[in-house]
Amino acid sequence: MPFASVDSMEEEKEQFAEVDPSGRFGRYAELLGHGAVKKVYRAFDIQEGRDVAWNQIQLSKFIDMPYVVNKIHSEIELLKNLKNDNIIVLYHFWRDKEHNTLNFITEECVSGNLRDYRKKHRRVSMKALKNWSRQILQGLDYLHTHDPCVIHRDLNCSNIFINGNVGKVKIGDLGLATIVGKSHAAHSMLGTPGYMAPELYEEDYTELVDIYSFGMCLLEMATMEIPYSECESLAKLYRKVTSGVKPQAFNKVSDKELKDFIEKCIGQPRARPSAADLLMDPFLSDVDNC
Template identity: 60%
Template sequence: MGDMPQEADCSEFVEVDPTGRYGRYNEILGKGASKIVYRAFDEYQGIEVAWNQVKLYDFLQSPEELERLYCEIHLLKTLKHRNIMKFYTSWVDTSKRNINFVTEMFTSGTLRQYREKHRRVNIRAVKHWCRQILRGLLYLHSHDPPVIHRDLKCDNIFINGNQGEVKIGDLGLAAILRKSHAAHCVGTPEFMAP
């Protein structure tokens, strides 16, 4: 079989979480302004997951901002709804100065990517997606304390195309609804209210 080209071994983990449960591959699923998302594997459940990595210096300008980040991560762990992306675990890597968190992975990527690939979609399917998004928003806004996403757009809605299931994700900009946080102007400019 010497004529067969050698394939790169994609099964090797390049990083493992502190518990040894999650292993990260060197495959980037997506990049944002302040984070990189990698393909990873949950050895306990036997499922693929998304390993999100955020550089601490992007958030840490003050101790108050670090405290806010920890509060938001704790909040994400408490959210349980079928239309909100599942959040499994998080930890801080002080040596690399980043925070890592593991979420569920979606087979078809974001709603934007899915719609670019599948341009002709019946209005019934679009309505089904909208109902799921609205259920997720109702859950977030009814949460105690209420949660506002602050950057809801097609890039932050994820889809499993084989099931027509959509979930709100990328809650990294979410904030506990307090006057001090809700008053700040954040989000993607072209998706913000005038």
Template identity: 55%
Template structure:
């Protein structure tokens, strides 16, 4: 077995290395191990379908066990793990950043996609929960907008007690990662991103009933640094509002949650509040309510109508005024459509795209 030592540069800048094998150094091609660097092998044929009723538009199957994690990238290639019930998508053990997203491959289109697995033990308590999940998945499959991460497929894996999602992959990172890396966000970039995010929210909110994201934050807004394009992701928790009542379950991140979310009676304007908090983070480089040490302190400040301390640090009055419009009281908060018309976003003459204009509400107020 050849064990590699750390590579170093020689005096003339050439790459050199040594291998330990009977104490003899490498010379020429002798004793040199060949490390193939190839694309992952094509996935094997899908496992046989298990008996059961179709769920979420797909067949329930018994998924193969996940192989052990990789030991050394120099010695092993990404290992194949499983395929989806349609045999179109193959998953490997390689992880895309943090979280549950894994590398997957679309064999039909030849594209890399993201495979996300979410435990459903606490979600599916009864048949009503299962039907609600079916409705949410059917909704996600219909969403098509240039500023929304594409949703391709989903199915329930009963053996491992999780639901699987196949989505578009955005490898440039999130807005939070961009902010941390670059340490500065130009106002022009802020306006451009704002228009794109609001355009995506107009699309979601213009459905009847509206689609509410409920957990919008810089961590799930993805950016393509080369093109300046942003897309809203993590829509797995979004639900359709019932015509007769508002949504009634608390989902979200405390720093980005509107006050009315805690009262469990809210509408799509909670996404506007979260959007305003995203802008606040990008402008000040601080997490909203970072002065608080726990969620209880955040809840008290939000309930008392106290704004994050970082809001006072914004020097540009136009930027601050626009953010204040987004995080105003629910009765005074503007809709995504109204914010797109705000002078702050229209002063550079860039054309704004209005999706589903014929289906939008006439006034934008509820």
């Protein structure tokens, strides 16, 4: 059954900058965000009558960088198989050979990423921080207990998204994620400096690197400072991280329970709790399940 009549479809096309091959999704010119790899546009699902996000990558930019294209494909293939309330939903994807673009449609989180949202709302209660934390951990628990285990590897506040009207938090940008077998060991170094666990630099790690990154996300949520932003170079940041020196922002956390909880997350790998363990932690015990 067609999604719309020919006449109405033509009217829609006049409004949209682009329509997908099925005619279901229309892209507007308005940018929701952009990064090193992709642009994200506001879009509309004609069939369901809802706002969505149209992610578009110009593959011509990466003609000499096949690893970037592989990263994008990995994100799409991964998203396609993940179904969880705290993970961004993928609806559809395709490659446009004429324009040499890769496009995929995901749900739109109306309030953007958690970093920008936190900056916009400077007065946030401890209850709200706990609520966000619980939802992020629920998403991580789903990834880490997925068969096979999925490690995000690049969790930070710019790729955690929020629907602020209902307080729903979702993990996105799984392009650096890796799927590992029963050994739960991975061997490659990728991620965002400042959020990367020390063992990531050694290229021998487990899913607990995501717990470290989560701890740094919570530190940023609490202080509105990016971890290790005081470091003038990657070399200095690397030396601090690998020698166990905590970021300066950690000393700005005044609440002892919060500080202790963050410290658990960014501790040594063997002492680091799992997402499931953290969800049972007394620090989060007074927060209702989301």
